[in-house]
Amino acid sequence: MQEQTKILHHIPVDKLTGAISVPIYQTSTFVQEEPGVHKGFDYARSNNPTRKALEDLIAVLEHGSNGYAFASGLAAIDAVVKLLKTGDEILAVDDIYGGAFRLFTHIYQKFGIKVNYVDTSNIKKVEEAITPQTKLIWLESPTNPTLKISDIEAIAKIAKSKHCLLCVDNTFASPASQKPLELGADIVVHSATKYLSGHSDLIAGIVVTRTPELGEKIKFIQNASGAILAPFDSWLVIRGIETLQLRVRQHSENAQAIAEFLAKQDVVQNVYYPGLPSHHNHAIAKKQQKYFGGVVAFDLAIDDKEIASKIVSSTTYFKLAESLGGVKSLICLPCEMTHKSIPSEIRYQAGVKDSLIRLSVGLEDAEDLIADLKQVLGAIKTSFVHTV
Ligand SMILES: *Cc1c(COP(=O)(O)O)cnc(C)c1O
16 A cells, blocks of 8 residues: 555544544543443543544654644654753754754753754764763754755664664655654654644644653653643544645645755855755755645845845745745745744854745745746845845
8 A cells, every 4th residue: 555545544444433533532531330440541741532543643643653632743852852861962963953953952951961963964973972971862854944854764873883772753755755763763743733723723743752651752752741732633644644645735836946056146145945956955854755745945146134034024925934845835034033043153053044944835826936036036135236
């Protein structure tokens, strides 16, 4: 059976009524026949049938053993960090998602968990940065917003030889494109807010483990800390996953056309998209991803925040907003939005210039999206002439 068939038919038909859509069990508790005798559900923080349908589905989709759904991507990340104890170290990708940086640095550092940030696209640097205390390697691939790629299989081998866990935040690639557990990772996390749900209509997080033993530990933390996903939101994520493969294929096709268009514009300096042969890590992306994804970033030949700000405020179909992975296209200016709290020298070291613009390419027709950018960049060209 092929993947899409397997996914659609892993979603159970309701035994009681035959409902083809998973029922939303909006309940806090479950009536027991005798104390401790029940149908597998006792209290809805511990388990809920709608959430369980999602958790079983995501485990299949990521080729893992166990899946768990959380109230947000950050709650999912938080659950993984809780596997560690005081004195342990995390080795993390240097251009990590800002919210994960904030959690690691401002919450966990004070409990004695240290974090080393490393350019994980360079395997040598990963090997050099591991210490006897390193218990968790944290990757994102591709990263945000410059879409840096790390070789997951090579880093999984290092993690295994050093007896530490490898967790991959698979939000940007999505499981339609990349299966980190197959490449040797131990844990995958997602902000299901993005591609998994796919319609910009909820906040949710996912953890999937490779082994049942690790799964039990995450399950314990999920129940003990309590940041679970609600039944209705679980249902929406299931509905999103039904079309994930189709959406990611089309997001990627549109993004490739837009990246190729941008690469030809004189007003554009760099285009960041793993599907372009000019991308630094194109070969590794090709090896470990089925699609190159829907996020494209570019910066301007004149690195000017005012001009970039004007571009992101002038598009018609690309709506100015944070987030990504939804059916409607979004545009954002990281230096003023997602990366505003990062000091500018550090931001520049990560390649995020003042004029860097990030697109989350949606499912509109690519011709219309290109026409939208063409018109805005054309207007900017005139202002470039005036500036020079
Ligand atoms: C959005 C995002 C998160 C955080 O997820 P929330 O659902 O917003 O809590 C984590 N990692 C990546 C890569 C993200 O894009």
